[in-house]
Structure formats: structure tokens, C-alpha cells
Amino acid sequence: MWMHATCLLEFDVPVPTPFLFMLRPRSGSQQWIGREQYVLTPSTPAVEFTDPFGNLCQRLVAPAGRFSVHTSVDVDAAEDSDTDPGAHFVEVKQLPDDTLPFLLPSRYCESDRFSEMAASIATGCAPGYDQCTAIVDYIRRTTQYAPGAGQQIISACEVNERRHAVCRDLAHLGIACCRALSIPARMVVGYFEKLQPMDLHAWFEAYVGGRWYTFDPTQDDLQGGRVAIAYGRDAADVAIYTQFGDPVTILRMDVTVERMAAPSY
Incomplete structure (x- = not known):
């Protein structure tokens, strides 16, 4: 479209x-x-x-x-965001070189501090796409999406403590948990047709099944109508x-x- x-x-x-x-x-x-x-x-x-x-x-x-x-x-x-439940986990040794920076801890995504939490969230899930889905579901259950409520950028650890955040910071938490499971994850900033109130939006992508897939903790159902402007490790890269x-x-x-x-x- x-x-x-x-x-x-x-x-x-x-x-x-x-x-x-x-x-x-x-x-x-x-x-x-x-x-x-x-x-x-x-x-x-x-x-x-x-x-x-x-x-x-x-x-x-x-x-x-x-x-x-x-x-x-x-x-x-x-018009629709691609989904692929069951898409396989890609072992680190088989990842493309350009995905490797998105495995490392970054300024706002302290993935090295989420190993136990991410493993607990993903317990019983097939490695790969289904683990990412479990992480997004956890964020939706436990953290309130509060658009317009956060002028100051906060990290994944801070989001996990506050339990309310804007889209950018919810993405930080999802990215940190994915990386803690050795799944490359990156932040995306862009336009989203369904956003209310209208503003620029942030979500994240995870690399599973040999490609990047969209995940958005702010939405109950993953929808298309997105235009990506910038990609990065976290908000520091995509201002x-x-x-x-x-x-x-x-x-x-x-x-x-x-x-x-x-x-x-």
C-alpha cells in the first residue's frame, strides 16, 4: 500500500x-x-x-x-508485518557479520543484566521467533505503554523497574532480553499508520530464521503500515x-x- x-x-x-x-x-x-x-x-x-x-x-x-x-x-x-512463528534460532557462528553489533550490550540495552530474566520468560519456547514473542507478551503484561510520558530516555533496566514507558523505552527492554538469549535485536524509528496520538514511533526487529522480523510491545496485534527511517543499537543511534x-x-x-x-x- x-x-x-x-x-x-x-x-x-x-x-x-x-x-x-x-x-x-x-x-x-x-x-x-x-x-x-x-x-x-x-x-x-x-x-x-x-x-x-x-x-x-x-x-x-x-x-x-x-x-x-x-x-x-x-x-x-x-500492509501487513511479516510473522513466522517457529522461525528457528540462528546460532552465533552462523550469523551474518552485520548482525553481530546487535548482539552486544549497548548504552540503553544492558543485555548482560537480563540473562536470567530472559531465560525465565522464554522457558518452554522453541528457540528463535517464539522466544521473541514470549518477550513481547511479557512486556505487554507487565509494563504500561504511556505515550507522551517520557521525554528523558531510559534504559531497559530502568523500564523494568518503573513498569511504564514510551514506545522507545519498551523497545529497549525487548532488545535487551532478545540479546540476552543471543538473538540479534535492533531499534527502529519511523512512521506508523495506526499510531494514536500521531507521532514518530519506535519498535524493534529481531534476527531469526535468517532474516529480520518486526516486534512491537505497544500493539496487541502486530500491524503493518510502517515506514522505517533509522536503525540502530538503541535510541542513542536513531535520534x-x-x-x-x-x-x-x-x-x-x-x-x-x-x-x-x-x-x-
Whole structure:
């Protein structure tokens, strides 16, 4: 299905300030970018590069005053998220090289502290996809999804203690538990058609059965209509913007996602 998504960020910048943005989705196995637009106001020179995880990053120095970034994209995305109960566990020695960074503990996913808990959650499950499903079910049962309630990023350990969190932090807990079972897991940030209230969304993917599969602790039923913008080990790798130097004020952030007719271009 075709989707149209937009993101508007508006800042009050006190002095010329370096920014790093991560707002351009790329085509892949689950999505195809048909058309996109990226507008900086006022017009500002920018340089784009690809980070170690394949994300498209835009680097610039915002001028002092009011500064905005407006992006829009038309995407042919999967209407349903692929599932594969019973998909097998891939032994570490057989994993592709590019999945190995997603096995290690990271800043917000302290997987080395979840070995016993993850093993307990997955008791009786076939190794692989079914273990991931058990982890997601556990998070849904024990941790309240509270959209808009967390401006400060918290780690998997903190989520496990607080028992309420936003989508980003629920993903941290799922990732940490998967890695504790030697299942590669990565964070995804992007657009999600079904999200209420509308905002950017975060979920995670786990590598089982020889490929990446989507898991989302915020949803009772796994749904499609997703557009991935960035992938990383945790939230530190997938911030949609990072500002350096003196603090700036974000004045506005608007996100829209809607279905559209197949384009004629």
C-alpha cells in the first residue's frame, strides 16, 4: 500500500548551531521510496552521509533565529508485518557479520543484566521467533505503554523497574532480553499508520530464521503500515535530530501519516 508521511520540526536557535538530522527513509525489502521532499527554512547548506548502520544523515549548521525542517515522503509499504512463528534460532557462528553489533550490550540495552530474566520468560519456547514473542507478551503484561510520558530516555533496566514507558523505552527492554538469549535485536524509528496520538514511533526487529522480523510491545496485534527511517543499537543511534552546543528550543513538531492512492509517476 502507498502511504504519505510528513514531519515538521521548528526550532528557536539562539546562535548558529550544528545539527545532525536523521529524517530520510531509504528503500529496502519492506518499503520503496517513490518520492520525497526535504526543505530547510531558511535555506541552509547541508551535507549528507551514511552512518555505520546504513542510515541517511544530514549535517548542517542552523542559523540563529527561527529554523525549520519539513520532510515529506511517498512510500510503498507493506500492509501487513511479516510473522513466522517457529522461525528457528540462528546460532552465533552462523550469523551474518552485520548482525553481530546487535548482539552486544549497548548504552540503553544492558543485555548482560537480563540473562536470567530472559531465560525465565522464554522457558518452554522453541528457540528463535517464539522466544521473541514470549518477550513481547511479557512486556505487554507487565509494563504500561504511556505515550507522551517520557521525554528523558531510559534504559531497559530502568523500564523494568518503573513498569511504564514510551514506545522507545519498551523497545529497549525487548532488545535487551532478545540479546540476552543471543538473538540479534535492533531499534527502529519511523512512521506508523495506526499510531494514536500521531507521532514518530519506535519498535524493534529481531534476527531469526535468517532474516529480520518486526516486534512491537505497544500493539496487541502486530500491524503493518510502517515506514522505517533509522536503525540502530538503541535510541542513542536513531535520534531524529541531535543538536550540539548551546541549548535550542523546539517550538513545534508535527507528524502526519495517511494512505494514498498509487501514484502515477
